[in-house]
Amino acid sequence: MNWVNLFLIFLIIAPTTACKILEVNPNPYGDEGAEYVKVWCDEPCIFTDEEDNFTVTGTAYIARNSTAFKEKFGFYPDFEGIKLSNSGEDIYLICSNRTDKFNWKFYRDEGVIYYRTDRGWDFRYEDWSDFDPxxxxxxxxxxxxxxxxxxxxxxxxxxxxxxxxxxxxxxxxxxxxxxxxxxxxxxxxxxxxxxxxxxxxxxxxxxxxxxxxxxxxxxxxxxxxxxxxxxxxxxxxxxxxxxxxxxxxxxxxxxxxxxxxxxxxxxxxxxxxxxxxxxxxxxxxxxxxxxxxxxxxxxxxxxxxxxxxxxxxxxxxxxxxxxxxxxxxxxxxxxxxxxxxxxxxxxxxxxxxxxxxxxxxxxxxxxxxxxxxxxxxxxxxxxxxxxxxxxxxxxxxxxxxxxxxxxxxxxxxxxxxxxxxxxxxxxxxxxSLICLGFVVLIALYFIRRINK
The missing domain is CATH 3.30.870.10 (Endonuclease Chain A)
Known part of the structure; x- marks a missing residue:
């Protein structure tokens, strides 16, 4: 039995770690220093955009700039120093037995916050209201x-x-x-x-x-x-x-x-x-x-x-x-x-x-x-x-x-x-498709006659 199979067996029998990327705001309105990622994990995990690494536990906000984030949202983030691409990039939350990955290239615009739901990833704009039915x-x-x-x-x-x-x-x-x-x-x-x-x-x-x-x-x-x-x-x-x-x-x-x-x-x-x-x-x-x-x-x-x-x-x-x-x-x-x-x-x-x-x-x-x-x-x-x-x-x-x-x-x-x-x-x-095709054929017929 090779090491890959042993690792797979370990993943099956080991307790499952919960770790999730919850929100991403890569291109906020106003000061870009307020951009952030929100994550959650029940053990020490590593968040990375393949440039910077942050060791996080529990719920954590990782922002570009603490002061800009505080001015916008009213509280300080847990970490600062991340720089997110407006055009989308891979980000990872790496835990002991699973890795969560996200990329927001499917829809990009200023002011968009991407967030996780039971159905997968969705998005909203920062200034959208929140009226309940x-x-x-x-x-x-x-x-x-x-x-x-x-x-x-x-x-x-x-x-x-x-x-x-x-x-x-x-x-x-x-x-x-x-x-x-x-x-x-x-x-x-x-x-x-x-x-x-x-x-x-x-x-x-x-x-x-x-x-x-x-x-x-x-x-x-x-x-x-x-x-x-x-x-x-x-x-x-x-x-x-x-x-x-x-x-x-x-x-x-x-x-x-x-x-x-x-x-x-x-x-x-x-x-x-x-x-x-x-x-x-x-x-x-x-x-x-x-x-x-x-x-x-x-x-x-x-x-x-x-x-x-x-x-x-x-x-x-x-x-x-x-x-x-x-x-x-x-x-x-x-x-x-x-x-x-x-x-x-x-x-x-x-x-x-x-x-x-x-x-x-x-x-x-x-x-x-x-x-x-x-x-x-x-x-x-x-x-x-x-x-x-x-x-x-x-x-x-x-x-x-x-x-x-x-x-x-x-x-x-x-x-x-x-x-x-x-x-x-x-x-x-x-x-309707047949009729449309018939009209096209008639048009082509008359065009050919005119060209002759």
Whole structure:
């Protein structure tokens, strides 16, 4: 028996040492001397970046400069002298029978703190808030757009942008300073009538949430206050959740900046809409502080319906959204995913349709302009969110989500989904690819004739 086998036997029979790298902040805002690593081990271990070594026990902070760290965080680190690379590097915590290793090259930006979770490594920005989800038992209504809906009273409104004046009363607004495509002309006009704050931040890539608070009344929606797309409005009363969202509103005023460029006016429309009144327990999440999307998918058992304008599986490492859907399919969950009629959805639809128990349709309807709603239905609960299903909506943006625990609401949203899935004009993803190919062939034919 050689020494390698003897060492492996020793590792198996020896008591397991717990040692973990817990947090890394390699490129802090402000003074780079405040950069640090936080580790924990239950015996003397060596932390190293292959340039400097530190012998640590228990929980320890290792910073670049003690004074800079103290000024930023209010206490002194246990060690100083480390110099971390902004672009990522291997760091190690070496204990008697295991080594923990980490490299942050998967996502790099100023102000990012990487931290360990039960699922692996994650990250947050230094100035991100930390609002916990809030539960309450409420009475309210769900309205499916297109619909006519006017918000009346005195209160606050948060949105990515405001696409139409559907307000009567006295309102204060926070909106993204630089939405894709520019600020709508309607918003520019409204900013002369109401008090507007335009938000911009390096930490939040977009301020994409959509909510309003009037006293103890709360409105959460998937839409930018224009009701011609297929969308969802949740309107209810809750003092607890109203207080939470007021706190979010006034917290985010610290990101106020100048208004960005103004875009042209857009046409609007409305429809009859669908509505249900409900009494149920709900839970509101302020994202990215807490994100219910992955847990919702992972906890689905019988079926899972997902409606979204699009899905972009690109992530920082791996593809956790696709993994969560695939894991649901392996549990025997019947998954239906409905996407809007965008060309960019063709490839992801083909990918998802290749997974057993998963069926994807790309839909187009005369009833609404576009599918813009983002919602999930499964096993006695519904999740409605402002977040698009990409790395910005699910991680980097300011978003909002509400989970409603009620079989009546589940059945209502299930029927809304199936009506759009079954009864409207729909485009199968494979059929759309064939049509696209046919158009390309025709174009090539005429180009050749012209060249002749």
């Amino acid at each position: 809030v539960r309450d038992y409420v009475r309210g209504s769900i309205i499916i757009t297109p619909a006519e809906y006017i918000l009346e009273g005195k209160g606050i409104v948060a949105s990515y942008f405001i696409a139409e004046d559907n307000f009567k009363g006295d309102f204060e607004f926070i909106v993204d300073a630089n939405p894709v495509g520019g600020i709508p002309m309607e918003e520019y006009i409204l900013s002369k009538k109401y008090k507007f704050h335009f938000l911009s931040s390096n930490s939040y890539k977009n301020f994409h949430y959509k909510f309003a608070v009037i006293g103890d009344r709360v409105v959460i929606t998937t839409e930018n206050w224009k009701w011609d797309n297929r969308g969802v409005i949740v309107d209810f009363k809750s003092e607890k959740i109203a207080n939470l969202l007021r706190d979010v509103f006034y917290n985010d005023l610290k990101y106020e900046s100048e208004m960005g460029k103004v875009d042209g006016s857009k046409e609007s429309g409305s429809g009859k809409g669908k509505r249900i009144d409900f009494e149920a327990e709900i839970e509101v999440h302020v994202m990215p502080d807490s994100n219910p999307v992955f847990d919702f998918i992972e906890n689905s058992r019988g079926y899972l319906y997902i409606a979204a304008p699009y899905i972009n599986p690109e992530w920082f490492e791996g593809s956790p959204l696709i993994d969560a859907i695939e894991n649901a399919s392996k549990r025997g969950v019947k998954v239906k995913i409905m996407l809007n009629d965008y060309d960019r959805n063709l490839k992801v639809a083909e990918l998802l349709n290749s997974i057993p128990n998963v069926e994807v349709k790309i839909v187009k309807s005369a009833e609404f302009d576009e599918l813009h709603a983002k919602y999930f239905v499964s096993d006695g609960k519904v999740l409605i969110t402002s977040a698009n299903l990409n790395k910005y909506g699910l991680k980097l943006n300011r978003e909002i989500a509400v989970v409603i625990y009620d079989h009546k609401v589940e059945e209502f949203m299930k029927n809304v989904f199936l009506e759009d899935w079954e009864n409207k004009k729909e485009l199968n993803a494979v059929f």
